[in-house]
Amino acid sequence: MKNKLIKFGAMVASAIVLATSIPAVATAAESNYSYIYDYWGDVQEMPDSYAVCNVFTSAELGLDLKLNNPSGMFVKDDTIYVCDTGNNRIVVLKRVGFDQIYVTQIIDEIYGDVEEKKLNGPTDIAVSDEGNIFIADKNNGRVLKLDSELNYILEFSKPDDSSLTEDSTFLPHKIVIDTAERVYCISTGINKGLIKYEADATFSGFVGATKVDYNFGQYLQKRFASQEKLKRMESFVPTEYDNLYMDNEGFIYAVISKFEDEAKLKTGDAQAVRKLNMLGDDILVRNGTYHPFGDLYMGTGGGYTGASQFKDVTVLDNDIYICLDGNRGRLFGYDDQGKMVFIFGGNGNMDGYFRRPVAIEHMGKDLLVLDSLDCSITLFTTTEFGELIYTAMDTFDEGEYEASAAAWTEIMKQDGNYELAYIGLGRANLRQKNYSEALSYFELKYDEVNYSKAFQQYRKKWVEKNIAIIVIVILALFLIPLGIGKINSIKREIDREDFFKK
């Protein structure tokens, strides 16, 4: 009896130990730093795909004059250019090794044959393959082209267009350059799209203006309004771009952060990020369950309200683009099909959180985020999980479908909720002509486009294999009723024949 009691006591004790230890493990794994939306729009936590490698403030960079409201960043190879707008200068940094960045040069003056040699509130910079430096010298109203020794070559000034009035100031805000050194510029206050300059600084037109949207009621109201009333009414104007990035194929990714009607983002009538071709048409692929506009939920929470406000975008070499949300301080990664890859970040003072992020750039697969209030640069490097995602995608693009499938399988082991793993495995199987496996993966994640592709092949193969049976069934369907009819009519004839009647 006593023995039994002791045994029972031991069992209870071990059960309590087990019960208390299991939740402890579960809470330790929770971080909520990275997440993703599933098919139903529910938040699913995921392993971090990026981790903070280092955060560089003015002190860590060894700057005597602290950064003041930096607003633009550009990365070329391992050199980082930061526009220190508040101090009217550009800080050139170099990344050495895995987690070290040093200041190499400070540009606050230019040389050569030009009147105004000082910069005044530079907001963006770009460097061409030839080494020429382009600076959006915002408050001086010019875009400068300098050679690598900072000698003045030429400048891009206010576009000569009839729609711009004489007294309006030209405030070039963000620039990109293409391989032929043509300049595309966003200017504050000009909403006709991107200003395009030829390499010789002549203005060649506006590209990619957003469509003006208004409904028929607004049109009628405007049509019959009096002059005084018209003046008070807001005019229908296209929204201005906030930032832009040129990918390695020459397409411009442009982001817009402010919308009159944020609900239109969900329906796709307004686009937070657009991919512009040379004609200025939006060619971004939006095959994801949700359009790429950041957080799906726009309600108030944690002191923030409204939709995500994309302040900057960068495009990795594998066509994954990462948008920077200035509202909630998050980074949104989307793949070339517009499917969500990762979301991470947030507002706060810890490493990996931001206070007012304004610019994002990438160096290989590492990400750099510039915070204008914190005056810091955060360097993110991929984790094992992030590396696996990129491996899976890159091997797929190279045609090594087995390697891709292996990587996606590993990802699925680490995060069974990760939607892209299923679709990736399905696509790898589709390419390897394992149609029925592909179908089951696509069906699990409701990817109807890929499912249709796989099903078309599967159906074709099935028909080819069973063609004999199909023909027999169809023939039978026609011949059996025919035969029955024939037999019946013969029967009737026999019945009618006098010979058989006695």
Add this chain to the structure above:
Amino acid sequence: MFNSLKNPETYSKYFKSLKFAFYCLSHPLDGFWDLTHEKRGTYAAANTILFLTVLTRLLRLRFTSFVIQKPVYWEDINVFVYIASIVFPLALWVVGNWGLTTLFDGKGRLGQVYIATCYGLLPYPVIQLPLMIASNFVTIEEGQLFNVLGVISLVYAAILIILAMGQIHEYTLAKNILFTVATLFAMLVMIFILMVFFSMISQGVAYFISIGKELMFRM
């Protein structure tokens, strides 16, 4: 009552009247005239068609391919709402139509209006059920056809119901259309009255509940 179930003639009449619904599909004018005047329609067949329609509506949620129809989030589904989405408008239509036409020379009785309306619903299960099965064997490009066929099934049913009303009430076409519109208005009026009724009931109940709470609070 149950004695008739032992009579084989009951079943043959039932199947005959059910088969007659298909004749109404292809010959609506002739068919719906005979439905009441020759007494070729039965309540049993009408109930069967209504049951099939509701069943199709429910089965479609689960068995239509996700390629054609957005998958259903089962946590949000209330089956009774889906059943009511067919039965409730049908009841309003039948009552509203009978109530109006009986004042304006309509020859049909309430039961006949019900039978004819249910017979008119037949295109829905007849078209949607095979569509539902076929949807699992198509790709997204071929899916466009499904939307068209789905709309056709609804329009076909609507036309059948309108023609049926004209035949059983012995109305001319113009009068028929007029009373179709009037019936729709009658349905709206009934919905309005029902809503007023329910809100008044709930307020009345709330009043007594609050009195009870107040009493308990004071004592």
